[in-house]
Amino acid sequence: MVILNKYPLRGIAITTSILSYLSGSTIVGILLGRWLDQYFExxxxxxxxxxxxxxxxxxxxxxxxxxxxxxxE
Structure with a gap:
C-alpha cells in the first residue's frame, strides 16, 4: 500500500469509489425491490x-x- 501513503488523494478517491459502489447499488436494489413489492403486493x-x-x-x-x-488482471 505504498501508493496510498505516497498519494493520499488516490487513497481518498478509492475509498470514496468503494463506498459509492457498495451503498449506491444496495440502495437501488432496496428501492427497486420495495417498488416491486408494492406493485405485485x-x-x-x-x-x-x-x-x-x-x-x-x-x-x-x-x-x-x-x-x-x-x-x-
Missing part, C-alpha cells in the same frame, strides 16, 4: 431479492475497481 420477497442483488453487484463492482486500481 408481495410483502418482503422482492425487497430481499433486491437487497441481495444490490449487494452482489456492489461487491463485484468494488472488486473490479480495486483490481483496476492496483493493476492486477
Amino acid at each position: 408481495t410483502s418482503p420477497l422482492f425487497l430481499i431479492i433486491g437487497l441481495l442483488i444490490g449487494l452482489a453487484s456492489g461487491v463485484y463492482g468494488m472488486i473490479v475497481l480495486v483490481k483496476k486500481f492496483l493493476g492486477d
Whole structure:
C-alpha cells in the first residue's frame, strides 16, 4: 500500500469509489425491490431479492475497481 501513503488523494478517491459502489447499488436494489413489492403486493420477497442483488453487484463492482486500481488482471 505504498501508493496510498505516497498519494493520499488516490487513497481518498478509492475509498470514496468503494463506498459509492457498495451503498449506491444496495440502495437501488432496496428501492427497486420495495417498488416491486408494492406493485405485485408481495410483502418482503422482492425487497430481499433486491437487497441481495444490490449487494452482489456492489461487491463485484468494488472488486473490479480495486483490481483496476492496483493493476492486477
